Amino acid sequence: MEEKVRRWVRADFGVGLASLDEVPRGAGRDGGAGRLWHGRGEDGAGYAVRLGAGGPAAGLRAAGQAAAHGVPGVPGPLRDRRGQWWSVRTGRRLSVRPWVEGVPGGTGPVEPGHWRAFGRLLAAVHATPVPDGLPPARRPGPMADAVRAVDRWLLRGPGAERHDPLERALAGLWREMAGPIGALLARAGAPPPAAEPGDPVLCHGDPGPGRLLLGAGAAEVWLLGWSGAVRAPREQDLVAVLELTPDQREAFFAGYGPVELDPGRVEHFRTVRALEELAVPAARVLDRAGLPEPERAAALETVRQVLAGAAGRADRASAGPSRGARDPSPSG
Structure with missing residues:
Protein backbone atom coordinates (compact mmCIF):
# COMPACT_ATOMS: atom_id res chain seq x y z
CA MET A 1 0.00 0.00 0.00
CA GLU A 101 6.93 18.11 15.59
CA GLY A 102 5.99 18.90 19.17
CA VAL A 103 4.50 17.72 22.43
CA PRO A 104 0.73 17.09 22.50
CA GLY A 105 -0.97 19.82 24.54
CA GLY A 106 -3.09 17.23 26.34
CA THR A 107 0.01 15.57 27.84
CA GLY A 108 2.72 18.22 28.08
CA PRO A 109 2.93 21.34 30.27
CA VAL A 110 1.31 24.30 28.51
CA GLU A 111 3.13 27.46 29.62
CA PRO A 112 1.63 30.99 29.68
CA GLY A 113 3.52 31.78 26.49
CA HIS A 114 1.83 28.86 24.77
CA TRP A 115 -1.61 30.11 25.85
CA ARG A 116 -0.85 33.61 24.55
CA ALA A 117 0.36 32.16 21.25
CA PHE A 118 -2.77 30.03 21.08
CA GLY A 119 -4.89 33.16 21.64
CA ARG A 120 -3.15 34.97 18.77
CA LEU A 121 -3.57 31.90 16.56
CA LEU A 122 -7.30 31.51 17.22
CA ALA A 123 -7.91 35.25 16.77
CA ALA A 124 -6.24 34.99 13.35
CA VAL A 125 -8.39 31.97 12.48
CA HIS A 126 -11.54 33.91 13.39
CA ALA A 127 -10.38 36.82 11.21
CA THR A 128 -9.87 34.55 8.17
CA PRO A 129 -12.55 34.69 5.43
CA VAL A 130 -14.88 31.72 5.73
CA PRO A 131 -14.33 29.31 2.82
CA ASP A 132 -17.25 28.01 0.77
CA GLY A 133 -18.70 24.68 1.74
CA LEU A 134 -18.32 24.90 5.51
CA PRO A 135 -21.31 23.59 7.49
CA PRO A 136 -23.13 25.87 9.95
CA ALA A 137 -22.74 25.74 13.72
CA ARG A 138 -23.58 22.41 15.27
CA ARG A 139 -26.99 22.05 16.92
CA PRO A 140 -27.66 20.02 20.08
CA GLY A 141 -30.38 17.83 18.56
CA PRO A 142 -28.31 14.95 17.11
CA MET A 143 -26.12 14.55 20.20
CA ALA A 144 -29.14 14.88 22.51
CA ASP A 145 -30.73 12.01 20.55
CA ALA A 146 -27.53 9.98 21.00
CA VAL A 147 -27.56 10.59 24.77
CA ARG A 148 -31.21 9.53 24.94
CA ALA A 149 -30.36 6.36 23.00
CA VAL A 150 -27.65 5.51 25.55
CA ASP A 151 -30.14 6.18 28.34
CA ARG A 152 -32.71 3.82 26.82
CA TRP A 153 -30.18 1.06 26.28
CA LEU A 154 -28.62 1.28 29.73
CA LEU A 155 -31.75 1.64 31.83
CA ARG A 156 -34.61 0.23 29.79
CA GLY A 157 -33.13 -1.75 26.90
CA PRO A 158 -33.16 -5.52 26.39
CA GLY A 159 -29.68 -5.80 27.88
CA ALA A 160 -30.48 -3.76 30.97
CA GLU A 161 -29.97 -6.74 33.29
CA ARG A 162 -27.08 -8.33 31.39
CA HIS A 163 -24.36 -5.67 31.25
CA ASP A 164 -20.71 -6.63 31.26
CA PRO A 165 -18.62 -5.00 34.06
CA LEU A 166 -17.97 -1.80 32.12
CA GLU A 167 -21.62 -1.50 31.09
CA ARG A 168 -22.70 -2.11 34.67
CA ALA A 169 -20.36 0.64 35.83
CA LEU A 170 -21.68 3.00 33.17
CA ALA A 171 -25.29 2.18 34.07
CA GLY A 172 -24.61 2.85 37.75
CA LEU A 173 -22.96 6.15 36.94
CA TRP A 174 -25.84 7.05 34.61
CA ARG A 175 -28.41 6.44 37.38
CA GLU A 176 -26.34 8.37 39.91
CA MET A 177 -26.06 11.36 37.59
CA ALA A 178 -29.63 11.29 36.27
CA GLY A 179 -30.20 14.86 37.50
CA PRO A 180 -27.32 16.53 35.59
CA ILE A 181 -28.05 14.40 32.49
CA GLY A 182 -31.72 15.40 32.58
CA ALA A 183 -30.80 19.07 33.02
CA LEU A 184 -28.42 18.85 30.06
CA LEU A 185 -31.13 17.32 27.86
CA ALA A 186 -33.60 19.98 28.98
CA ARG A 187 -31.16 22.72 27.93
CA ALA A 188 -30.79 21.00 24.56
CA GLY A 189 -34.46 21.72 23.88
CA ALA A 190 -34.05 25.49 24.23
CA PRO A 191 -34.12 27.45 20.94
CA PRO A 192 -30.69 28.58 19.74
CA PRO A 193 -29.89 32.29 20.14
CA ALA A 194 -30.19 34.38 17.03
CA ALA A 195 -26.96 35.46 15.34
CA GLU A 196 -26.65 38.96 13.97
CA PRO A 197 -25.70 39.28 10.29
CA GLY A 198 -21.95 38.97 9.83
CA ASP A 199 -21.45 37.15 13.13
CA PRO A 200 -20.41 33.72 11.82
CA VAL A 201 -16.65 33.28 11.50
CA LEU A 202 -14.32 30.45 10.56
CA CYS A 203 -14.33 28.18 13.63
CA HIS A 204 -12.09 25.20 14.32
CA GLY A 205 -14.95 23.51 16.17
CA ASP A 206 -13.01 21.94 19.06
CA PRO A 207 -9.86 23.94 19.89
CA GLY A 208 -9.11 22.38 23.27
CA PRO A 209 -5.65 21.48 24.65
CA GLY A 210 -5.90 18.02 23.10
CA ARG A 211 -5.80 19.61 19.64
CA LEU A 212 -2.62 21.57 20.35
CA LEU A 213 0.93 20.58 19.55
CA LEU A 214 3.55 22.52 21.50
CA GLY A 215 6.69 23.43 19.59
CA ALA A 216 10.23 23.87 20.87
CA GLY A 217 9.77 27.55 21.72
CA ALA A 218 7.48 28.85 24.46
CA ALA A 219 5.46 30.75 21.85
CA GLU A 220 5.24 27.99 19.23
CA VAL A 221 1.85 26.27 19.05
CA TRP A 222 0.23 24.23 16.29
CA LEU A 223 -3.55 23.72 16.05
CA LEU A 224 -4.47 20.34 14.51
CA GLY A 225 -7.63 18.25 14.15
CA TRP A 226 -9.75 20.42 11.82
CA SER A 227 -12.36 17.81 10.88
CA GLY A 228 -15.08 19.60 12.91
CA ALA A 229 -14.58 23.04 11.33
CA VAL A 230 -17.78 25.07 10.98
CA ARG A 231 -19.13 28.49 10.07
CA ALA A 232 -20.37 29.78 13.43
CA PRO A 233 -20.26 32.60 16.00
CA ARG A 234 -16.89 32.71 17.74
CA GLU A 235 -18.53 31.45 20.93
CA GLN A 236 -18.50 27.99 19.27
CA ASP A 237 -14.71 27.91 19.74
CA LEU A 238 -14.33 30.04 22.84
CA VAL A 239 -16.47 27.83 25.10
CA ALA A 240 -13.50 25.44 25.11
CA VAL A 241 -11.29 28.25 26.41
CA LEU A 242 -13.77 29.19 29.14
CA GLU A 243 -13.21 25.73 30.65
CA LEU A 244 -9.55 26.55 31.37
CA THR A 245 -8.23 27.79 34.69
CA PRO A 246 -8.40 31.55 35.39
CA ASP A 247 -4.64 31.97 34.80
CA GLN A 248 -4.81 30.04 31.54
CA ARG A 249 -7.80 32.07 30.35
CA GLU A 250 -6.03 35.32 31.23
CA ALA A 251 -2.97 34.30 29.20
CA PHE A 252 -5.12 33.15 26.27
CA PHE A 253 -7.13 36.39 26.08
CA ALA A 254 -3.94 38.43 26.40
CA GLY A 255 -3.09 36.93 23.01
CA TYR A 256 -6.61 36.80 21.57
CA GLY A 257 -7.45 40.40 22.41
CA PRO A 258 -10.58 42.13 23.74
CA VAL A 259 -13.81 40.27 23.09
CA GLU A 260 -17.36 40.52 24.35
CA LEU A 261 -19.21 37.22 24.34
CA ASP A 262 -22.95 36.74 24.27
CA PRO A 263 -24.00 34.78 27.40
CA GLY A 264 -26.88 33.09 25.56
CA ARG A 265 -24.59 31.80 22.83
CA VAL A 266 -22.02 30.70 25.39
CA GLU A 267 -24.64 28.60 27.19
CA HIS A 268 -25.94 27.21 23.89
CA PHE A 269 -22.52 26.06 22.68
CA ARG A 270 -21.59 24.77 26.13
CA THR A 271 -24.65 22.53 25.92
CA VAL A 272 -23.69 21.29 22.45
CA ARG A 273 -20.15 20.60 23.63
CA ALA A 274 -21.27 18.81 26.82
CA LEU A 275 -23.69 16.57 24.90
CA GLU A 276 -20.97 15.58 22.44
CA GLU A 277 -18.44 14.97 25.21
CA LEU A 278 -20.97 12.68 26.90
CA ALA A 279 -22.49 10.83 23.94
CA VAL A 280 -19.28 9.91 22.13
CA PRO A 281 -17.40 8.20 25.00
CA ALA A 282 -20.60 6.56 26.29
CA ALA A 283 -21.08 4.95 22.89
CA ARG A 284 -17.47 3.75 23.02
CA VAL A 285 -18.08 2.06 26.37
CA LEU A 286 -21.00 0.17 24.82
CA ASP A 287 -19.00 -0.89 21.74
CA ARG A 288 -18.01 -4.34 22.98
CA ALA A 289 -17.62 -5.73 19.47
CA GLY A 290 -15.50 -2.94 18.03
CA LEU A 291 -13.19 -1.75 20.81
CA PRO A 292 -10.75 -3.49 23.17
CA GLU A 293 -11.49 -3.33 26.88
CA PRO A 294 -8.73 -0.78 27.74
CA GLU A 295 -10.18 1.72 25.26
CA ARG A 296 -13.67 1.16 26.62
CA ALA A 297 -12.38 1.62 30.18
CA ALA A 298 -10.70 4.89 29.19
CA ALA A 299 -13.98 6.04 27.64
CA LEU A 300 -15.80 5.21 30.90
CA GLU A 301 -13.38 7.43 32.80
CA THR A 302 -14.05 10.22 30.29
CA VAL A 303 -17.80 9.89 30.92
CA ARG A 304 -17.13 10.06 34.68
CA GLN A 305 -15.14 13.29 34.29
CA VAL A 306 -17.73 14.88 31.99
CA LEU A 307 -20.56 14.13 34.41
CA ALA A 308 -18.55 15.40 37.38
CA GLY A 309 -18.05 18.68 35.51
CA ALA A 310 -21.76 18.84 34.64
CA ALA A 311 -22.69 18.29 38.28
CA GLY A 312 -20.31 21.04 39.36
CA ARG A 313 -21.84 23.47 36.92
CA ALA A 314 -25.31 22.57 38.14
CA ASP A 315 -24.26 23.17 41.75
CA ARG A 316 -22.84 26.57 40.87
CA ALA A 317 -26.00 27.49 38.99
CA SER A 318 -28.24 26.50 41.94
CA ALA A 319 -26.15 28.70 44.22
CA GLY A 320 -27.17 31.75 42.20
CA PRO A 321 -25.43 33.82 39.53
CA SER A 322 -21.96 35.09 40.24
CA ARG A 323 -20.10 37.95 38.62
CA GLY A 324 -18.15 35.45 36.54
CA ALA A 325 -21.33 33.75 35.41
CA ARG A 326 -22.83 37.02 34.18
CA ASP A 327 -19.62 38.04 32.44
CA PRO A 328 -18.19 34.84 30.95
CA SER A 329 -15.19 36.38 29.22
CA PRO A 330 -12.69 39.22 29.55
CA SER A 331 -13.56 42.36 27.65
CA GLY A 332 -10.13 43.86 27.58
Whole structure:
Protein backbone atom coordinates (compact mmCIF):
# COMPACT_ATOMS: atom_id res chain seq x y z
CA MET A 1 0.00 0.00 0.00
CA GLU A 2 2.83 2.40 0.88
CA GLU A 3 4.35 2.16 -2.61
CA LYS A 4 0.98 2.88 -4.18
CA VAL A 5 0.45 5.94 -1.92
CA ARG A 6 3.92 7.24 -2.80
CA ARG A 7 3.06 7.06 -6.51
CA TRP A 8 -0.23 8.87 -5.91
CA VAL A 9 1.45 11.65 -3.91
CA ARG A 10 4.00 12.23 -6.67
CA ALA A 11 1.38 12.18 -9.42
CA ASP A 12 -1.19 14.34 -7.60
CA PHE A 13 0.93 16.76 -5.54
CA GLY A 14 4.32 16.69 -7.24
CA VAL A 15 6.02 15.53 -4.03
CA GLY A 16 8.56 12.72 -4.17
CA LEU A 17 8.69 10.68 -0.99
CA ALA A 18 11.86 8.86 -0.01
CA SER A 19 10.06 7.01 2.81
CA LEU A 20 6.54 6.50 4.12
CA ASP A 21 5.78 5.04 7.56
CA GLU A 22 2.24 4.44 8.75
CA VAL A 23 1.24 6.00 12.07
CA PRO A 24 -0.62 3.45 14.24
CA ARG A 25 -4.34 3.97 14.73
CA GLY A 26 -4.96 6.03 17.87
CA ALA A 27 -1.64 7.87 17.53
CA GLY A 28 -2.71 9.99 14.59
CA ARG A 29 -1.81 13.28 16.28
CA ASP A 30 -4.52 15.30 14.57
CA GLY A 31 -7.70 13.40 15.38
CA GLY A 32 -8.57 12.63 11.75
CA ALA A 33 -10.12 9.49 10.33
CA GLY A 34 -8.63 7.13 7.78
CA ARG A 35 -5.00 6.07 7.50
CA LEU A 36 -2.09 8.39 8.27
CA TRP A 37 1.53 8.13 7.22
CA HIS A 38 4.65 10.09 8.16
CA GLY A 39 6.44 10.73 4.91
CA ARG A 40 9.98 11.98 4.31
CA GLY A 41 10.43 13.92 1.09
CA GLU A 42 13.34 13.48 -1.25
CA ASP A 43 14.35 16.99 -0.17
CA GLY A 44 14.32 15.95 3.50
CA ALA A 45 11.03 17.69 4.39
CA GLY A 46 8.46 15.86 6.51
CA TYR A 47 4.86 15.33 5.41
CA ALA A 48 1.66 13.99 6.92
CA VAL A 49 -0.10 11.93 4.27
CA ARG A 50 -3.69 10.91 4.91
CA LEU A 51 -6.01 8.69 2.95
CA GLY A 52 -9.37 9.68 4.37
CA ALA A 53 -12.31 7.54 5.36
CA GLY A 54 -14.96 9.76 3.79
CA GLY A 55 -17.10 12.30 5.61
CA PRO A 56 -17.09 16.07 5.15
CA ALA A 57 -14.12 17.88 3.63
CA ALA A 58 -14.69 20.94 5.83
CA GLY A 59 -11.48 20.40 7.78
CA LEU A 60 -9.26 20.44 4.70
CA ARG A 61 -11.00 23.54 3.36
CA ALA A 62 -10.73 25.34 6.70
CA ALA A 63 -7.10 24.47 7.40
CA GLY A 64 -6.13 25.25 3.82
CA GLN A 65 -7.88 28.63 3.95
CA ALA A 66 -6.28 29.55 7.30
CA ALA A 67 -2.79 28.55 6.16
CA ALA A 68 -3.20 30.35 2.83
CA HIS A 69 -4.06 33.54 4.73
CA GLY A 70 -0.89 33.26 6.81
CA VAL A 71 -2.37 32.10 10.10
CA PRO A 72 0.59 31.00 12.22
CA GLY A 73 0.39 27.51 13.66
CA VAL A 74 -1.94 25.95 11.07
CA PRO A 75 -0.13 23.37 8.89
CA GLY A 76 -2.51 23.55 5.96
CA PRO A 77 -2.75 20.91 3.22
CA LEU A 78 -0.87 21.23 -0.04
CA ARG A 79 -2.82 21.90 -3.21
CA ASP A 80 -2.87 19.15 -5.82
CA ARG A 81 -2.13 19.71 -9.50
CA ARG A 82 -5.73 20.91 -10.04
CA GLY A 83 -5.42 23.52 -7.29
CA GLN A 84 -7.59 21.54 -4.82
CA TRP A 85 -6.76 20.78 -1.17
CA TRP A 86 -7.03 17.03 -1.83
CA SER A 87 -7.16 14.49 -4.61
CA VAL A 88 -9.40 11.41 -4.83
CA ARG A 89 -8.01 7.88 -4.93
CA THR A 90 -10.10 4.71 -4.68
CA GLY A 91 -13.05 6.89 -3.72
CA ARG A 92 -11.20 8.43 -0.74
CA ARG A 93 -9.58 11.81 -0.21
CA LEU A 94 -5.80 11.88 -0.32
CA SER A 95 -4.23 14.90 1.41
CA VAL A 96 -0.68 16.00 2.15
CA ARG A 97 0.42 18.60 4.67
CA PRO A 98 3.69 19.54 6.36
CA TRP A 99 4.60 17.28 9.29
CA VAL A 100 5.09 19.28 12.49
CA GLU A 101 6.93 18.11 15.59
CA GLY A 102 5.99 18.90 19.17
CA VAL A 103 4.50 17.72 22.43
CA PRO A 104 0.73 17.09 22.50
CA GLY A 105 -0.97 19.82 24.54
CA GLY A 106 -3.09 17.23 26.34
CA THR A 107 0.01 15.57 27.84
CA GLY A 108 2.72 18.22 28.08
CA PRO A 109 2.93 21.34 30.27
CA VAL A 110 1.31 24.30 28.51
CA GLU A 111 3.13 27.46 29.62
CA PRO A 112 1.63 30.99 29.68
CA GLY A 113 3.52 31.78 26.49
CA HIS A 114 1.83 28.86 24.77
CA TRP A 115 -1.61 30.11 25.85
CA ARG A 116 -0.85 33.61 24.55
CA ALA A 117 0.36 32.16 21.25
CA PHE A 118 -2.77 30.03 21.08
CA GLY A 119 -4.89 33.16 21.64
CA ARG A 120 -3.15 34.97 18.77
CA LEU A 121 -3.57 31.90 16.56
CA LEU A 122 -7.30 31.51 17.22
CA ALA A 123 -7.91 35.25 16.77
CA ALA A 124 -6.24 34.99 13.35
CA VAL A 125 -8.39 31.97 12.48
CA HIS A 126 -11.54 33.91 13.39
CA ALA A 127 -10.38 36.82 11.21
CA THR A 128 -9.87 34.55 8.17
CA PRO A 129 -12.55 34.69 5.43
CA VAL A 130 -14.88 31.72 5.73
CA PRO A 131 -14.33 29.31 2.82
CA ASP A 132 -17.25 28.01 0.77
CA GLY A 133 -18.70 24.68 1.74
CA LEU A 134 -18.32 24.90 5.51
CA PRO A 135 -21.31 23.59 7.49
CA PRO A 136 -23.13 25.87 9.95
CA ALA A 137 -22.74 25.74 13.72
CA ARG A 138 -23.58 22.41 15.27
CA ARG A 139 -26.99 22.05 16.92
CA PRO A 140 -27.66 20.02 20.08
CA GLY A 141 -30.38 17.83 18.56
CA PRO A 142 -28.31 14.95 17.11
CA MET A 143 -26.12 14.55 20.20
CA ALA A 144 -29.14 14.88 22.51
CA ASP A 145 -30.73 12.01 20.55
CA ALA A 146 -27.53 9.98 21.00
CA VAL A 147 -27.56 10.59 24.77
CA ARG A 148 -31.21 9.53 24.94
CA ALA A 149 -30.36 6.36 23.00
CA VAL A 150 -27.65 5.51 25.55
CA ASP A 151 -30.14 6.18 28.34
CA ARG A 152 -32.71 3.82 26.82
CA TRP A 153 -30.18 1.06 26.28
CA LEU A 154 -28.62 1.28 29.73
CA LEU A 155 -31.75 1.64 31.83
CA ARG A 156 -34.61 0.23 29.79
CA GLY A 157 -33.13 -1.75 26.90
CA PRO A 158 -33.16 -5.52 26.39
CA GLY A 159 -29.68 -5.80 27.88
CA ALA A 160 -30.48 -3.76 30.97
CA GLU A 161 -29.97 -6.74 33.29
CA ARG A 162 -27.08 -8.33 31.39
CA HIS A 163 -24.36 -5.67 31.25
CA ASP A 164 -20.71 -6.63 31.26
CA PRO A 165 -18.62 -5.00 34.06
CA LEU A 166 -17.97 -1.80 32.12
CA GLU A 167 -21.62 -1.50 31.09
CA ARG A 168 -22.70 -2.11 34.67
CA ALA A 169 -20.36 0.64 35.83
CA LEU A 170 -21.68 3.00 33.17
CA ALA A 171 -25.29 2.18 34.07
CA GLY A 172 -24.61 2.85 37.75
CA LEU A 173 -22.96 6.15 36.94
CA TRP A 174 -25.84 7.05 34.61
CA ARG A 175 -28.41 6.44 37.38
CA GLU A 176 -26.34 8.37 39.91
CA MET A 177 -26.06 11.36 37.59
CA ALA A 178 -29.63 11.29 36.27
CA GLY A 179 -30.20 14.86 37.50
CA PRO A 180 -27.32 16.53 35.59
CA ILE A 181 -28.05 14.40 32.49
CA GLY A 182 -31.72 15.40 32.58
CA ALA A 183 -30.80 19.07 33.02
CA LEU A 184 -28.42 18.85 30.06
CA LEU A 185 -31.13 17.32 27.86
CA ALA A 186 -33.60 19.98 28.98
CA ARG A 187 -31.16 22.72 27.93
CA ALA A 188 -30.79 21.00 24.56
CA GLY A 189 -34.46 21.72 23.88
CA ALA A 190 -34.05 25.49 24.23
CA PRO A 191 -34.12 27.45 20.94
CA PRO A 192 -30.69 28.58 19.74
CA PRO A 193 -29.89 32.29 20.14
CA ALA A 194 -30.19 34.38 17.03
CA ALA A 195 -26.96 35.46 15.34
CA GLU A 196 -26.65 38.96 13.97
CA PRO A 197 -25.70 39.28 10.29
CA GLY A 198 -21.95 38.97 9.83
CA ASP A 199 -21.45 37.15 13.13
CA PRO A 200 -20.41 33.72 11.82
CA VAL A 201 -16.65 33.28 11.50
CA LEU A 202 -14.32 30.45 10.56
CA CYS A 203 -14.33 28.18 13.63
CA HIS A 204 -12.09 25.20 14.32
CA GLY A 205 -14.95 23.51 16.17
CA ASP A 206 -13.01 21.94 19.06
CA PRO A 207 -9.86 23.94 19.89
CA GLY A 208 -9.11 22.38 23.27
CA PRO A 209 -5.65 21.48 24.65
CA GLY A 210 -5.90 18.02 23.10
CA ARG A 211 -5.80 19.61 19.64
CA LEU A 212 -2.62 21.57 20.35
CA LEU A 213 0.93 20.58 19.55
CA LEU A 214 3.55 22.52 21.50
CA GLY A 215 6.69 23.43 19.59
CA ALA A 216 10.23 23.87 20.87
CA GLY A 217 9.77 27.55 21.72
CA ALA A 218 7.48 28.85 24.46
CA ALA A 219 5.46 30.75 21.85
CA GLU A 220 5.24 27.99 19.23
CA VAL A 221 1.85 26.27 19.05
CA TRP A 222 0.23 24.23 16.29
CA LEU A 223 -3.55 23.72 16.05
CA LEU A 224 -4.47 20.34 14.51
CA GLY A 225 -7.63 18.25 14.15
CA TRP A 226 -9.75 20.42 11.82
CA SER A 227 -12.36 17.81 10.88
CA GLY A 228 -15.08 19.60 12.91
CA ALA A 229 -14.58 23.04 11.33
CA VAL A 230 -17.78 25.07 10.98
CA ARG A 231 -19.13 28.49 10.07
CA ALA A 232 -20.37 29.78 13.43
CA PRO A 233 -20.26 32.60 16.00
CA ARG A 234 -16.89 32.71 17.74
CA GLU A 235 -18.53 31.45 20.93
CA GLN A 236 -18.50 27.99 19.27
CA ASP A 237 -14.71 27.91 19.74
CA LEU A 238 -14.33 30.04 22.84
CA VAL A 239 -16.47 27.83 25.10
CA ALA A 240 -13.50 25.44 25.11
CA VAL A 241 -11.29 28.25 26.41
CA LEU A 242 -13.77 29.19 29.14
CA GLU A 243 -13.21 25.73 30.65
CA LEU A 244 -9.55 26.55 31.37
CA THR A 245 -8.23 27.79 34.69
CA PRO A 246 -8.40 31.55 35.39
CA ASP A 247 -4.64 31.97 34.80
CA GLN A 248 -4.81 30.04 31.54
CA ARG A 249 -7.80 32.07 30.35
CA GLU A 250 -6.03 35.32 31.23
CA ALA A 251 -2.97 34.30 29.20
CA PHE A 252 -5.12 33.15 26.27
CA PHE A 253 -7.13 36.39 26.08
CA ALA A 254 -3.94 38.43 26.40
CA GLY A 255 -3.09 36.93 23.01
CA TYR A 256 -6.61 36.80 21.57
CA GLY A 257 -7.45 40.40 22.41
CA PRO A 258 -10.58 42.13 23.74
CA VAL A 259 -13.81 40.27 23.09
CA GLU A 260 -17.36 40.52 24.35
CA LEU A 261 -19.21 37.22 24.34
CA ASP A 262 -22.95 36.74 24.27
CA PRO A 263 -24.00 34.78 27.40
CA GLY A 264 -26.88 33.09 25.56
CA ARG A 265 -24.59 31.80 22.83
CA VAL A 266 -22.02 30.70 25.39
CA GLU A 267 -24.64 28.60 27.19
CA HIS A 268 -25.94 27.21 23.89
CA PHE A 269 -22.52 26.06 22.68
CA ARG A 270 -21.59 24.77 26.13
CA THR A 271 -24.65 22.53 25.92
CA VAL A 272 -23.69 21.29 22.45
CA ARG A 273 -20.15 20.60 23.63
CA ALA A 274 -21.27 18.81 26.82
CA LEU A 275 -23.69 16.57 24.90
CA GLU A 276 -20.97 15.58 22.44
CA GLU A 277 -18.44 14.97 25.21
CA LEU A 278 -20.97 12.68 26.90
CA ALA A 279 -22.49 10.83 23.94
CA VAL A 280 -19.28 9.91 22.13
CA PRO A 281 -17.40 8.20 25.00
CA ALA A 282 -20.60 6.56 26.29
CA ALA A 283 -21.08 4.95 22.89
CA ARG A 284 -17.47 3.75 23.02
CA VAL A 285 -18.08 2.06 26.37
CA LEU A 286 -21.00 0.17 24.82
CA ASP A 287 -19.00 -0.89 21.74
CA ARG A 288 -18.01 -4.34 22.98
CA ALA A 289 -17.62 -5.73 19.47
CA GLY A 290 -15.50 -2.94 18.03
CA LEU A 291 -13.19 -1.75 20.81
CA PRO A 292 -10.75 -3.49 23.17
CA GLU A 293 -11.49 -3.33 26.88
CA PRO A 294 -8.73 -0.78 27.74
CA GLU A 295 -10.18 1.72 25.26
CA ARG A 296 -13.67 1.16 26.62
CA ALA A 297 -12.38 1.62 30.18
CA ALA A 298 -10.70 4.89 29.19
CA ALA A 299 -13.98 6.04 27.64
CA LEU A 300 -15.80 5.21 30.90
CA GLU A 301 -13.38 7.43 32.80
CA THR A 302 -14.05 10.22 30.29
CA VAL A 303 -17.80 9.89 30.92
CA ARG A 304 -17.13 10.06 34.68
CA GLN A 305 -15.14 13.29 34.29
CA VAL A 306 -17.73 14.88 31.99
CA LEU A 307 -20.56 14.13 34.41
CA ALA A 308 -18.55 15.40 37.38
CA GLY A 309 -18.05 18.68 35.51
CA ALA A 310 -21.76 18.84 34.64
CA ALA A 311 -22.69 18.29 38.28
CA GLY A 312 -20.31 21.04 39.36
CA ARG A 313 -21.84 23.47 36.92
CA ALA A 314 -25.31 22.57 38.14
CA ASP A 315 -24.26 23.17 41.75
CA ARG A 316 -22.84 26.57 40.87
CA ALA A 317 -26.00 27.49 38.99
CA SER A 318 -28.24 26.50 41.94
CA ALA A 319 -26.15 28.70 44.22
CA GLY A 320 -27.17 31.75 42.20
CA PRO A 321 -25.43 33.82 39.53
CA SER A 322 -21.96 35.09 40.24
CA ARG A 323 -20.10 37.95 38.62
CA GLY A 324 -18.15 35.45 36.54
CA ALA A 325 -21.33 33.75 35.41
CA ARG A 326 -22.83 37.02 34.18
CA ASP A 327 -19.62 38.04 32.44
CA PRO A 328 -18.19 34.84 30.95
CA SER A 329 -15.19 36.38 29.22
CA PRO A 330 -12.69 39.22 29.55
CA SER A 331 -13.56 42.36 27.65
CA GLY A 332 -10.13 43.86 27.58
